[in-house]
Amino acid sequence: MNDVDPDRPITYRSGALPNAAKIRVLFVEMALGFGGSAKSLLELVAAMTDVEAFVLSSFAIEASSIRAIRVAPAEYSGPASRAMGYLRDLQFQIMWIAAVIRAARAHKVDIVHVNNGLSLNVAAMIAARVLRIPLVVHQRGWEAPSKKLELAKRLLGKAPVIAISKAVRDHLLTLQLNADRVRQIYDVVLAPTRPTQERIPTGVLHVGMHGMLTEWKGHRLLIQAAATLNQLSPGAFRFSIAGGTVPGQESYVESLISAIRELGLSGIVELVGHTDNVYEFLNGIDISVHASISPEPLGRVIVEAQLAGVCVVAANAGGAAELVSDSCGILLDPTSVDSLVQAIQSAASSSQHRGDVAARGRDRAHDLFNTTRLASAVRDVYQTQTGR
Structure with missing residues (x-):
């Protein structure tokens, strides 16, 4: 991994060589730390061989298949961010808007894919609007009614939302999202690379x-x-x-x-x-x-x-x-x-x-969880938005 300036955010790019035929995707990962959301993202990236992927993250991600590129602020503090005053929160959102814009322009991306749902990604959605770049939202959790959610829904426009389960899709429809814009696609989950060993009974x-x-x-x-x-x-x-x-x-x-x-x-x-x-x-x-x-x-x-x-x-x-x-x-x-x-x-x-x-x-x-089918389904969403 490259040396990282602790005062700047970190972005990651897939290890594949740049290819003009590949669609270039900026993933925005805004989470508390490396968990199921980030793991699912990296496994999706690994499965989409026809995509040149860049991952803008609020925390360090270690993976042998990607290399680090410095681009965005790394000061996301999770639950503590909710205790910020209005001005601090506004500054935080502006930092993220700027980070997404810089990353998207620097890498000439074709689409912005926000990885953690609607209300958490207002900044990335604003950035995509400013850049007039197509947007995809990956809804990985539940949403609670809030002013931020209503703003996110307005920013969403006609952009598609990928729901990771039927339960999440049904939840989104209760929030008055257009059913035509919500695609249910399960997460890519990579299977073990080695055969499972036979378990030897121990009595416990x-x-x-x-x-x-x-x-x-x-x-x-x-x-x-x-x-x-x-x-x-x-x-x-x-x-x-x-x-x-x-x-x-x-x-x-x-x-x-x-x-x-x-x-x-x-x-x-x-x-x-x-x-x-x-x-x-x-x-x-x-x-x-x-x-x-x-x-x-x-x-x-x-x-x-x-x-x-x-x-x-x-x-x-x-x-x-x-x-x-x-x-x-x-x-x-x-x-x-x-x-x-x-x-x-x-x-x-x-x-x-x-x-x-x-x-x-x-x-x-x-x-x-057929990896090829699920990765292809996400790639199809990109194609409908970009024409590529």
């Missing part, structure tokens, strides 16, 4: 959960379920929770550590931190748990577990309900510890049952 079932350590992901629910399962079947389970800390939410991680200690689970539940290779983590577990207590817009952790051939236990809400059915996973009530306990017990009932569920889950994931 390994239950795992992976994803960013933030409260709505349901880690406390899993810890409470672990306590119950340990009482019912001492020594039958161990639990691993993988994921990085969200900036500003360090106290949440401390609360999880305290809960594990207070429930006497120190030797049974482990926080393993960030994992660079999620498939290595998944390769070592028997049951993957998704227990988000708020509806998930999509739930890529479910897809990753399915592609890894792991039996999935998942919350029956939001986009997750599109990925898992009773035949290819085990659904649970995301508000109930007892429901999670029962779901894990069902998965633990026999290795044959887990294997059958995992095999059907893998088939479903390969069908819904």
